[in-house]
Amino acid sequence: xxxxxxxxxxxxxxxxxxxxxxxxxxxxxxxxxxxxxxxxxxxxxxxxxxxxxxxxxxxxxxxxxxxxxxxxxxxxxxxxxxxxxxxxxxxxxxxxxxxxxxxxxxxxxxxxxxxxxxxxxxxxxxxxxxxxxxxxxxxxxxxxxxxxxxxxxxxxxxxxxxxxxxxxxxxxxxxxxxxxxxxxxxxxxxxxxxxxxxxxxxxxxxxxxxxxxxxxxxxxxxxxxxxxxxxxxxxxxxxxxxxxxxxxxxxxxxxxxxxxxxxxxxxxxxxxxxxxxxxxxxxxxxxxxxxxxxxxxxxxxxxxxxxxxxxxxxxxxxxxxxxxxxxxxxxxxxxxxxxxxxxxxxxxxxxxxxxxxxxxxxxxxxxxxxxxxxx
Amino acid sequence: xxxxxxxxxxxxxxxxxxxxxxxxxxxxxxxxxxxxxxxxxxxxxxxxxxxxxxxxxxxxxxxxxxxxxxxxxxxxxxxxxxxxxxxxxxxxxxxxxxxxxxxxxxxxxxxxxxxxxxxxxxxxxxxxxxxxxxxxxxxxxxxxxxxxxxxxxxxxxxxxxxxxxxxxxxxxxxxxxxxxxxxxxxxxxxxxxxxxxxxxxxxxxxxxxxxxxxxxxxxxxxxxxxxxxxxxxxxxxxxxxxxxxxxxxxxxxxxxxxxxxxxxxxxxxxxxxxxxxxxxxxxxxxxxxxxxxxxxxxxxxxxxxxxxxxxxxxxxxxxxxxxxxxxxxxxxxxxxxxxxxxxxxxxxxxxxxxxxxxxxxxxxxxxxxxxxxx
Numbered sequence: 001x002x003x004x005x006x007x008x009x010x011x012x013x014x015x016x017x018x019x020x021x022x023x024x025x026x027x028x029x030x031x032x033x034x035x036x037x038x039x040x041x042x043x044x045x046x047x048x049x050x051x052x053x054x055x056x057x058x059x060x061x062x063x064x065x066x067x068x069x070x071x072x073x074x075x076x077x078x079x080x081x082x083x084x085x086x087x088x089x090x091x092x093x094x095x096x097x098x099x100x101x102x103x104x105x106x107x108x109x110x111x112x113x114x115x116x117x118x119x120x121x122x123x124x125x126x127x128x129x130x131x132x133x134x135x136x137x138x139x140x141x142x143x144x145x146x147x148x149x150x151x152x153x154x155x156x157x158x159x160x161x162x163x164x165x166x167x168x169x170x171x172x173x174x175x176x177x178x179x180x181x182x183x184x185x186x187x188x189x190x191x192x193x194x195x196x197x198x199x200x201x202x203x204x205x206x207x208x209x210x211x212x213x214x215x216x217x218x219x220x221x222x223x224x225x226x227x228x229x230x231x232x233x234x235x236x237x238x239x240x241x242x243x244x245x246x247x248x249x250x251x252x253x254x255x256x257x258x259x260x261x262x263x264x265x266x267x268x269x270x271x272x273x274x275x276x277x278x279x280x281x282x283x284x285x286x287x288x289x290x291x292x293x294x295x296x297x298x299x300x301x302x303x304x305x306x307x308x309x310x311x312x313x314x315x316x317x318x319x320x321x322x323x324x325x326x327x328x329x330x331x332x333x334x335x336x337x338x339x340x341x342x343x344x345x346x347x348x349x350x351x352x353x354x355x356x357x358x359x360x361x362x363x364x365x366x367x368x369x370x371x372x373x374x375x
Numbered sequence: 376x377x378x379x380x381x382x383x384x385x386x387x388x389x390x391x392x393x394x395x396x397x398x399x400x401x402x403x404x405x406x407x408x409x410x411x412x413x414x415x416x417x418x419x420x421x422x423x424x425x426x427x428x429x430x431x432x433x434x435x436x437x438x439x440x441x442x443x444x445x446x447x448x449x450x451x452x453x454x455x456x457x458x459x460x461x462x463x464x465x466x467x468x469x470x471x472x473x474x475x476x477x478x479x480x481x482x483x484x485x486x487x488x489x490x491x492x493x494x495x496x497x498x499x500x501x502x503x504x505x506x507x508x509x510x511x512x513x514x515x516x517x518x519x520x521x522x523x524x525x526x527x528x529x530x531x532x533x534x535x536x537x538x539x540x541x542x543x544x545x546x547x548x549x550x551x552x553x554x555x556x557x558x559x560x561x562x563x564x565x566x567x568x569x570x571x572x573x574x575x576x577x578x579x580x581x582x583x584x585x586x587x588x589x590x591x592x593x594x595x596x597x598x599x600x601x602x603x604x605x606x607x608x609x610x611x612x613x614x615x616x617x618x619x620x621x622x623x624x625x626x627x628x629x630x631x632x633x634x635x636x637x638x639x640x641x642x643x644x645x646x647x648x649x650x651x652x653x654x655x656x657x658x659x660x661x662x663x664x665x666x667x668x669x670x671x672x673x674x675x676x677x678x679x680x681x682x683x684x685x686x687x688x689x690x691x692x693x694x695x696x697x698x699x700x701x702x703x704x705x706x707x708x709x710x711x712x713x714x715x716x717x718x719x720x721x722x723x724x725x726x727x728x729x730x731x732x733x734x735x736x737x738x739x740x741x742x743x744x745x746x747x748x749x
Binding site: 038049052054055056057058059064067068070071072073074075076077078103104105107108109111112115119140238242243244245246247263264265266267268269270271272273276 | 421424426427428429430431436439440442443444445446447448449450451475476477479480483484487490491512513611615616617618619620636637638639640641642643644645646
């Protein structure tokens with residue numbers, strides 16, 4: 001017997017599919033075969049990746065052509081291409097070139113700022129939960145970390161963070177938009193906070209998801225670094241530019257601060273990636289395409305959350321955070337059976353799931369699988 | 376399209392020179408063998424940075440371009456495979472290997488560890504600058520020990536004698552750079568065993584693959600069993616990865632873990648895939664070694680002909696006595712479209728020349744004779 005479940009079928013929503021029937025393994029396999037990952041059919045071993053906040057469309061094709069060409073010069077030491085990329089970013093951000101450094105991923109500067117803040121043995125204040133790279137670095141270099149729980153609405157509790165500052169505070173870290181909770185901090189409140197507390201401590205704002213934000217109440221704090229040695233902004237090409245695996249990231253900081261960060265920074269960006277980034281950052285069209293698709297996928301997910309009465313946080317990034325009402329890892333395992341991999345469990349919200357956006361059609365499939373299992 | 380031959384431009388016809396100029400800015404490899412390429416001051420033949428003049432091997436290029444297809448994913452693929460390959464090739468275990476963004480990252484982190492813990496760094500004078508320059512930058516005290524006056528090799532006895540309790544790290548580059556001499560293996564082994572009881576011995580083996588002298592030996596196996604011995608290697612030289620950034624540290628798991636806590640970079644995954652291909656591409660490496668020997672032979676010939684003091688190299692460069700200030704030497708080569716190495720004080724009347732292709736070294740020889748032999 002052939003159970004021909006096609007993508008058309010589930011898009012139309014035939015009774016057999018929508019009814020939440022337990023599908024045979026074979027039917028599941030058939031269903032998954034509408035999708036490919038890495039050129040092979042989607043399976044639990046080769047799932048649709050909705051786990052790492054990656055860009056599902058891959059690298060900009062124009063950038064890829066530049067990269068392919070770049071290998072002809074990759075045998076030479078290159079001391080100028082990083083500077084070229086910095087020039088592009090400086091123009092985009094309206095910052096002096098000396099306020100910008102490029103690295104092998106923003107992770108370089110997360111570790112470097114973590115080191116700089118940790119080395120004096122003071123306290124780093126960070127929201128809880130948030131992205132942890134900088135905190136591990138601060139601890140590795142001898143600092144302490146003080147975590148301030150997010151507010152009831154799951155947004156970063158800037159007032160509570162204000163109260164947590166003491167004489168021992170050397171650094172205050174924000175991820176804005178935050179991660180795994182894709183909330184943003186209101187721009188005026190954040191700017192005021194930065195201006196006030198940068199007198200006492202280093203303020204590090206990781207803006208990894210900056211390019212996805214379409215909300216007017218958000219603003220980058222990049223403009224503050226010129227005049228303020230105690231503010232560092234981090235950006236990455238890993239997200240909208242799809243450079244996760246090829247490592248390009250940036251720090252924006254006052255030149256005096258940059259000089260200190262450079263003492264800790266050890267990596268070097270690879271020349272083909274630098275060349276690709278120069279093209280990718282200047283191609284607004286591709287970036288818009290990626291962001292548009294992201295919001296299409298988010299709308300699909302919101303619709304499901306609303307239908308199922310799930311609580312979720314409005315996303316300003318390429319992932320959502322929603323209350324599944326059951327253990328996140330169980331949900332993850334169950335979805336993986338149908339070839340969808342969502343994010344892991346994050347403390348302190350064991351029942352919330354982080355779902356990175358895939359392509360809209362893949363996200364539709366995820367919704368269908370989710371509803372069948374948990375609807 | 377008209378083929379520009381080396382003969383043509385040596386004659387220096389004006390039309391050919393003009394045609395060459397038009398291509399110069401887009402030339403992919405600065406070499407007299409590239410059709411339509413004329414070496415100029417602006418786009419010279421690179422003999423300055425000890426690079427591989429033949430580029431990234433095709434096998435690695437293909438692997439890297441393939442790797443970019445999953446550039447958007449945090450996958451970190453290929454690392455285990457690369458560590459296994461390096462382990463097998465060097466007779467150590469994968470846990471004795473750390474992959475970094477070029478050996479520069481290893482050098483910098485070793486220097487950072489000393490800077491954080493305090494102490495002095497010792498190095499031969501002259502030697503490769505990355506680690507020592509970082510030390511200078513962050514204010515770590517440096518103790519220089521001149522190379523042997525006769526042989527100009529790194530003087531291990533003098534380093535041992537100059538050791539004091541504040542020394543935390545001894546940096547050795549073997550083969551050395553800019554003087555491409557090697558350290559005798561038994562002597563070096565004894566030195567490492569003895570001094571590593573007192574401080575870190577860091578052996579930079581960037582040019583390991585080029586060595587032909589049987590008196591040389593890698594210290595990788597010692598590093599694998601000794602917390603205080605670190606060996607670095609790089610894919611920047613024979614594998615042509617200077618712009619790609621892959622390097623290695625060899626030591627004990629404990630030492631590598633300590634370094635890992637201080638490292639900030641992450642190696643691009645395509646670079647890892649490329650290294651997996653390049654380190655197994657014996658055909659390419661054999662070709663590069665053969666061409667390097669040919670290039671050296673051409674270079675030695677002109678030096679011998681004119682009694683210029685120089686070194687029989689265990690690397691892809693040599694160091695030769697000019698008797699005049701380096702800045703002047705650099706300019707006089709650059710005028711003819713050849714870029715030679717930077718100044719290495721106090722040896723300012725010496726110059727380092729990196730091997731380009733043998734035919735480019737023939738051009739170097741001609742320019743040398745024209746400019747420096749009256």
